[in-house]
Amino acid sequence: KAGVTQTPRYLIKTRGQQVTLSCSPISGHRSVSWYQQTPGQGLQFLFEYFSETQRNKGNFPGRFSGRQFSNSRSEMNVSTLELGDSALYLCASSPLGLAGSTDTQYFGPGTRLTVL
Amino acid sequence: DAKTTQPPSMDCAEGRAANLPCNHSTISGNEYVYWYRQIHSQGPQYIIHGLKNNETNEMASLIITEDRKSSTLILPHATLRDTAVYYCIVRVRTGANSKLTFGKGITLSVRP
Numbered sequence: 001k002a003g004v005t006q007t008p009r010y011l012i013k014t015r016g017q018q019v020t021l022s023c024s025p026i027s028g029h030r031s032v033s034w035y036q037q038t039p040g041q042g043l044q045f046l047f048e049y050f051s052e053t054q055r056n057k058g059n060f061p062g063r064f065s066g067r068q069f070s071n072s073r074s075e076m077n078v079s080t081l082e083l084g085d086s087a088l089y090l091c092a093s094s095p096l097g098l099a100g101s102t103d104t105q106y107f108g109p110g111t112r113l114t115v116l
Numbered sequence: 117d118a119k120t121t122q123p124p125s126m127d128c129a130e131g132r133a134a135n136l137p138c139n140h141s142t143i144s145g146n147e148y149v150y151w152y153r154q155i156h157s158q159g160p161q162y163i164i165h166g167l168k169n170n171e172t173n174e175m176a177s178l179i180i181t182e183d184r185k186s187s188t189l190i191l192p193h194a195t196l197r198d199t200a201v202y203y204c205i206v207r208v209r210t211g212a213n214s215k216l217t218f219g220k221g222i223t224l225s226v227r228p
Contacts, residue, residue, distance in 0.1 A: 004159075033216075042218055042220060043160070043203075043216075043218035044218075045215045045217070048215065056215055088157065090159050090160070092159075092160075092216075104150070104165065105162070105216060106162055107152075107159035107161070107162075108159050109158060109159050110158070110159050112157075
């Protein structure tokens with residue numbers, strides 16, 4: 001089974017721009033979560049989508065948003081980029097839904113965003 | 117979710133067992149212990165999880181103490197490719213709470 005894929009893998013933007021990152025979960029997985037990793041703050045949870053609805057949200061400003069499509073693919077958007085948004089953005093998928101199923105999260109390789 | 121405490125770093129010789137400790141003294145009855153690792157600049161990789169019984173898979177073994185306040189991840193024959201940051205996480209295993217709270221983890225260095 002193919003793993004979680006994220007595109008693009010690397011991205012360079014300038015302050016004030018906006019960016020959209022994409023995540024394709026493992027086939028059959030219904031939940032997609034997003035994380036931000038920086039050297040200073042480590043790995044931090046952004047939000048989680050399940051059945052096209054945001055179900056959990058971390059402590060990030062409204063500039064960070066996301067959505068999920070009917071095929072479970074997800075996108076996250078960051079508007080008005082700041083220098084501090086430079087980070088590795090990770091997407092994780094998990095099965096969920098069925099009683100007794102594991103909800104172990106499996107991560108993609110990440111998108112490295114650099115804001116200049 | 118309960119917090120975990122891990123030493124910042126440890127090393128071991130290639131071919132030897134690596135025993136990575138984790139304290140989770142405030143763990144509650146419905147919280148599981150998960151282990152992930154992250155090799156430099158890659159996404160975290162799931163290793164193993166358990167509730168109260170010891171668990172083993174093709175990657176590692178997880179030993180959880182009887183009081184569940186601590187656990188040890190064992191890599192039976194460490195290789196250079198096992199050099200990574202290892203995260204111990206406790207969380208409720210439910211679909212309604214999918215957030216993983218990562219600490220700083222323990223950096224394992226495997227030396228030749």
